Amino acid sequence: MQKNYTLGKLFGISVQIHYTWFLVFLLMVWSLSTEFFPINYPGMKSSYYVVISIVSALMLFISVLLHELSHSLTARRFKIKVGMITLFFFGGIAHISDDKLTAKSEFWMAIAGPAFSILFALLSWILFKLVMVFDFVFLEGGSIVLFFLFRLNLMLGIFNMFPGFPLDGGRVFRSIIWWVSGDLERATKYASKGGRIFAYILIGLGILEIVLLGSFGGLWFIVLGLFLRSIANQSYQQVLVKKVLEKLKIKDIMKTKFDYLVPEMNLSDVARKIARKSSIYYLVLEKKKLVGVLDINTFSNVKKKERKKTLVKDVMIRPEQTKGLHKDMNAFGSMTLLLKKNYLFIPVINKKAELVGIIEKRYVLDLIQGQLDLKK
Numbered sequence: 581m582q583k584n585y586t587l588g589k590l591f592g593i594s595v596q597i598h599y600t601w602f603l604v605f606l607l608m609v610w611s612l613s614t615e616f617f618p619i620n621y622p623g624m625k626s627s628y629y630v631v632i633s634i635v636s637a638l639m640l641f642i643s644v645l646l647h648e649l650s651h652s653l654t655a656r657r658f659k660i661k662v663g664m665i666t667l668f669f670f671g672g673i674a675h676i677s678d679d680k681l682t683a684k685s686e687f688w689m690a691i692a693g694p695a696f697s698i699l700f701a702l703l704s705w706i707l708f709k710l711v712m713v714f715d716f717v718f719l720e721g722g723s724i725v726l727f728f729l730f731r732l733n734l735m736l737g738i739f740n741m742f743p744g745f746p747l748d749g750g751r752v753f754r755s756i757i758w759w760v761s762g763d764l765e766r767a768t769k770y771a772s773k774g775g776r777i778f779a780y781i782l783i784g785l786g787i788l789e790i791v792l793l794g795s796f797g798g799l800w801f802i803v804l805g806l807f808l809r810s811i812a813n814q815s816y817q818q819v820l821v822k823k824v825l826e827k828l829k830i831k832d833i834m835k836t837k838f839d840y841l842v843p844e845m846n847l848s849d850v851a852r853k854i855a856r857k858s859s860i861y862y863l864v865l866e867k868k869k870l871v872g873v874l875d876i877n878t879f880s881n882v883k884k885k886e887r888k889k890t891l892v893k894d895v896m897i898r899p900e901q902t903k904g905l906h907k908d909m910n911a912f913g914s915m916t917l918l919l920k921k922n923y924l925f926i927p928v929i930n931k932k933a934e935l936v937g938i939i940e941k942r943y944v945l946d947l948i949q950g951q952l953d954l955k956k
């Protein structure tokens with residue numbers, strides 16, 4: 581399903597919006613025009629409220645976009661690859677590659693977003709004051725929007741600067757510890773601890789708001805807190821996994837024992853051979869070389885009485901990744917490839933192109949889990 585809509589390119593960076601954003605836009609216009617603005621600025625025509633609410637919601641969108649763009653353009657100054665910017669209902673994400681990250685580049689990259697938001701808030705405030713001082717009556721709507729922009733960008737800047745990973749402030753915090761200690765793993769550990777603390781503060785505030793004020797607005801805090809807690813945990817895990825894998829070679833994570841079939845075998849013999857196994861696919865080898873894969877679902881497509889005369893080579897799939905990797909390559913790269921392409925496995929071959937092992941997702945994940953358990 582298509583979840584993102586591409587808006588276009590800014591400075592060569594593709595900008596996309598997540599489909600939830602459209603819904604939130606409508607909700608926002610609705611709540612601004614029926615509650616927020618009429619309560620704070622009473623006595624205007626209702627159509628006027630709708631207009632300034634639409635402008636304000638669009639300005640929120642632009643504020644978030646510019647915040648993310650600040651991160652991206654700073655990243656680019658450090659020659660770090662920027663994929664695209666995705667705008668979500670709660671903000672945005674700039675897809676910035678982590679590979680060439682250093683403590684210094686992370687610091688500047690992370691601080692650029694909130695710094696921009698706070699500067700933008702300041703600018704809005706100055707313009708707002710100018711409109712007030714010179715009493716431009718015809719700009720009344722403009723002054724309302726400017727004051728809204730001031731508050732909003734100030735909030736964006738302050739909220740993001742909380743020292744909990746993976747918020748911007750948490751990244752700044754992490755990069756400082758990383759810079760000083762030279763230890764990314766320890767830095768991430770502290771920074772994600774900060775992230776969890778912030779998550780619990782939000783959840784606590786949400787519960788207090790519901791219990792003390794009887795307002796269900798507190799639910800937003802709880803949802804946001806739960807979301808932050810789960811990404812704080814995940815990002816620490818990711819760093820650990822990367823650290824474990826970077827030290828390993830493919831030969832350390834490959835599976836060398838696996839069942840295989842030969843192309844000339846017929847399906848009824850295969851059925852007998854694999855009767856007690858639980859694999860969802862089987863490798864097909866010919867003279868030690870990988871020639872195909874038999875998907876277990878094939879059996880449901882071939883009638884029982886035809887299995888005797890159907891050979892493996894007639895129904896096997898020829899995998900697109902038959903080229904294979906070498907066993908002395910770095911393990912991290914192969915796992916990244918596996919996850920990115922969503923392959924079932926990647927073959928590992930020797931110089932004669934013979935299959936010596938396979939990299940399988942489940943197997944590697946179990947292996948990593950074992951390593952992580954040892955570290956606890």
Ligand SMILES: [Zn+2]
Pocket residue numbers: 647648651693694740748
């Ligand atoms: Zn940011």
